[in-house]
Every structure is written in structure tokens, then in C-alpha cells.
Amino acid sequence: LKRNDEIQTLADEEVMTLVQEGNPRAFELLFDRHGGAAFSLAYRMVGNRVTAEDISQEAFLSIWRSRLRYQPARGSVRTWVLGIVHHRAIDALRRNLVHERRRASAEGIEDRHEAAELTDVEAARREEARTIRTALESLPQDQCRVIELAYFGGFSHSQIADMLEMPMGTVKGRMRLGLEKLRKELEVEIA
């Protein structure tokens, strides 16, 4: 096998070791594996393909330039990558770079850009997305609402408290309760 083919078979954490060595082919594979999820998350948050592309590019460049900071013990590569994209998107939202962002549901935005033919991995990830979304939607409405406003809307707890006209402590409490219930729901799904 050629070296590039060999890299294809490695697990994410091993690919990341090559990235940390400065190997651009390994980095390309990292993007191939997680670029779609990264772009999808950014797009879900900002509702604009151009801005989502900018955020994804900034995030991956940040990953490349700070590649030595990845620590396997702190979580999977995928979680690390998506965490960086999430922070970048929040920064963009809070810097008010996205004035006309959409607040429609994810389904309404995404369906128009779904690929016609799916690979096995894409189909599995779509199924996983459905499962998690179902768990999220099964939460009490007030908890689901604050989680979505915070995580996908990029709003701070104090902004959410103003928006929903409720004490900040109540907002924080609902966030925590919502995550607690979501964790339990997902445990059931996995089991």
C-alpha cells in the first residue's frame, strides 16, 4: 500500500499524531472525516453558508496551527474539533458578524442542502443526529429552549434571561436540568 492509503486506515487519534508531526496529508484526512460535521454545526448556528464556510476555515486553520495542544485523554478528536468550531461560531455571533442569521429549525435550513446520495458513514451520522434530536425534543419545552438558545444560538445566559424575562438563576437551572435529562435519555438510547 502507498503511504496515503495507509493513513486512511488509521484511527482518528493516530491520524492526529501525524498531524502533530506536521503532516498535511493526515490533516487533509482529518478534514475529510470531520469537515462536514464542522461545517454543518457552523451552518446550523449562523444560518448562512458563506459565514459557516469562514468559521469552518478559521477553526481548521486554528486546529492546524495549535495541533500540539490536542490531548487524547481529554476526549475524542471529533469532540475536540467540534468544540473549536462551536467556540468560533459563538465568537462570530457575539461579535455580531452575523446580522441576518436564521433562527429557523435545523430541519428547515438543512434539508435544502442535503446530499442526494449518502455514503454509509453519512447515513449512520444522519441516523445518530435523528436519535440525539429526538432525545433533545423529548425534554420539557422550557429546558430544550434554553439549551438551543445557548448552544446553537450562541446567546449567553444573561441574554437568554432578558429574552425570556426570567431570572438568570432560573435559566442556569434549566440548562443544568436539561443536560441532566438529555444525558439520561441518551443513555437509554445507547443501551
Next chain:
Amino acid sequence: VSVEQHEIHEQSVGAYLLGALSDVERHAFEGHAEECHVCRDELERLRPAADALPRSVTPVRPPPSLKSSLMETVESEAREAGGRAGSRTGRALGSVSSRVAAFGRSLAPRRALVWAGASVALLVGALGGYAGTQLSDGGSRTLAARFDSDRVAGASGSLVVPEDSKAGATLRVHGMPSLPPHETYQVWLRRGGETIPKALFGVGEDGNGLTAVDGDLAGADAVLVTREPMGGARSPSGKPILQVSL
């Protein structure tokens, strides 16, 4: 940590995980959590829920311009740093192998299976469709695992076999489903017509797991993993979900 400080911060766990604190609040919370094991434990308990949120988004394909533009910059920076692909790959793979093997050796005593030596037959016909890919760094070999994609979509893994195959091997997996408390993953060594039970192991909430495959691998043709009842089994109860061809 004082009770007052803890009470101020404990309500912020959810907001922190969701990215809903301001920079000042976030730094204050992180400072508190470094010293407060109660908040740290709560963070780790709720983190899987927050980590699942980005995966709830229906995947959409990014525009091709994203990758081309990104790789143009990365290639340029790699050239400047003298880090061309290929020239370092072998060395890097070697370091991966060594690290995994060393980690595995440290776990070996804990993972040893009490039924070492017992052997049973397995229907070889059920294993069609699996194959392994081999990397070699001159000493140890890294073999890619193949998974039953119907049951473990998106999982990956590798087996690191040291130069002296009598020393066993180390199996590392990623993206495997966490199992309920009454189940475990079990490793098997297939040699000829026999399937020999090996270590039991589990995976973390992140789906990552590591285990030693102890004993002499000489003459063995595959390492398998099945899902079994807690405590393991004397013979595989079903089709392997993972296979590494040796």
C-alpha cells in the same frame, strides 16, 4: 473551597458546558472547578450530553472551496516548516506504535483473562468480508481492524504487534458503542480451527478502549472481538464485530 464560593459556581455547570458564560464568568468558573472536585465531577457527568449536541445536526456537505482553500494554506505552511508529507510518516507511525504498545503493556496484568488456554471452535464462514491493513515500522506492526459496519458504524481500531509476537499485542478501538452494565467486549485469538478466549474490556463514554491481547500470537490468523455477557464466554456467542487479520 468555601461553601459560599461553591454555591455561586455550582449552578453554572450547565451554562459553562453550553458556552453560555461570558469570558469573565468562564474564567472564574474554570478557576473554581480546578479546586472543586464536586463541580469537576458534575462537569464530567454532564459533558456527554453537551458533547452530543453538535452531533444532533443533520450533516450537510461543505462546499469544495472550503477544503481547497484550507489545504492551500496548510500545504504552504507545511512546506515552510519543512514538514512535507511522507518524509515523516514512517517515523510518526513508529511513535504511534511504540506509544500504544507501551500503554497496552501497562494494562496487560489487569486485563488477563482467567480462562487462558481454553479453546473452542468458531464458524469461520461467519467471518467473511473482514480484512486487515498492515503498516510496519521495522519493528512492531500496526494492523488496521475491520468492523461489522451494520453494528458499529464509524468505529475504527488497530492492533499493534511487537517484533516478538510471543509478547502478545495491543488492541486499540475508537467509536465503539458503550455497553450496558451486564455486557462486555471480549477478545478472541483464532488459530487454525480454534478460537481462544482472551481479555475482556470496555470502552469509555467516548467510545475509546484499549486492551492487551496476551500470549504467543505465532500461528494465529486473526484477533476477533465479540459482545458477550459480563464475565465473558468460553466460546463466541455471535458473529465478531471486529476482526484483525494477522
